[in-house]
Amino acid sequence: MARRSHRLVQMSMSAMTLGPVALVGAGPGDPELLTLRAVRRLEAADVVLHDSLIPEEVLNMVPRRAQLINVGKRCGDVKDRGLQQQEIHDLMLTHSRRGCNVVRLKCGDPFIFGRGGEEVEFLAANHVPCEVVPGITSALGAAASCQVPLTHRGFNTNHLHLCVGQSKAKELADMDWAEMAKRAMQQTAVFYMGLKLLDKICTTLRENGAPAETPMMLVESATSPTETSLYSTLGEMPAEVKKQQFGSGGPVLIILGPTAAFPAHLERLANGEAAAKRRKVDQRSDVRHNKMAEACDA
Structure with missing residues (x-):
């Protein structure tokens, strides 16, 4: 009987139709940055397990018949009574075994600091x-x-480094900070989830030899209606954050390296250098116009 019971269990499991699970990246915040495939998966979903920072406009794309479950993930942490990772795993499996089309809707990209x-x-x-x-x-x-190119030939950025600013224990992330400091003016480094440890990040980089004048930018709630940014340098950013009271609770990115100064570079082009170039063009046009006028008079 025991063997027969075991065979019955095997048969029932093999006959079970498992519903597909799609891990869908919702992007950084602006609903218009969703891919077409992401929209199609949402429209076909029976169950959507979503992070807490997913905008309402994105959730409204899910059919009314579908079940929405907020799993509470926020910037890689469990907050607002969010579920533990194993609980999310179990939910995906439970609904798949019911034959449902399951979407695990994640902020950003599933495979970049998303536990995908x-x-x-x-x-x-x-x-x-x-x-x-x-x-x-x-x-x-x-x-x-x-308008910050993460690589730009004219700014001597040969590397792009994506990293987290803190570890699971909420301490400084375990990485080669000496190498990071050495390349500070030769690469663009983007820190995810680093605002709470900004002082430590800046101090550690400076202690390892990174120039104080290395450009740095903070961006909160990127691409959303509440996006804010702050530009300074590695040496001055911690004080500037306190002075400006930067950070209202949204996810913050830290961009470090020469290209972080690109917005200021664009502003100079628009307000100064571009105007000077226009004057040179106008002067050349005036010379050509005068020569044409002289030729006509002759």
Whole structure:
């Protein structure tokens, strides 16, 4: 009987139709930055397990018949009574076993500091069909919104470094800070989730030799209607944050390196250098006009 019971369990599991799970990146905040595939997966969903920072405009794309479950993930942390990662895994599996089309809707991109790899591992181990739909990570969203190219030939940026500013224990992330400091003026570094440890980040980089004048920019709630930014330098940013009382609770990116000064560079072009160039063009035009007039008079 025991063997027969075991066979029945195996048959029922093999006959079970597992619903697909799509890990969908919702992008940095602006609903218009969703991909077409992301929209299609939302429109076909039966269950959506979403992070707490997903905008209402995005959630409104989900059919009324579908179940929305806020799992409370916010900037990689569990807040507002959010679920632990294993609980999210269990929810995905439970609804998949019911034959539902499940969407795990995540801020930014699932595979960039979004724990998407852990979720794919769990689904694979449980034989759940899975798809990953990429999203625009907040570093790219902030770069476009603030017009900060993360690489730019004229600014000597040969490397792009994406990293988290803090570890699981809320301490400074474990990385080669000496190498980061050495390359401070030769690369663009983008720190996710680093505002709370900004003072430590700046101090550690300075202690390892990074120039105090290294450009630095903070961007909060990138691409959303409440986006704010603050530009300063590595040496002065901590004091500037306190002075401006920067940070209202939204996710903050730290951009460090020469390209962080690009908005100021664009402003100079618009207000000064471009005007000077226009004057030179106008002068050349006047010379050509005068020569043409002289030729006509002759």
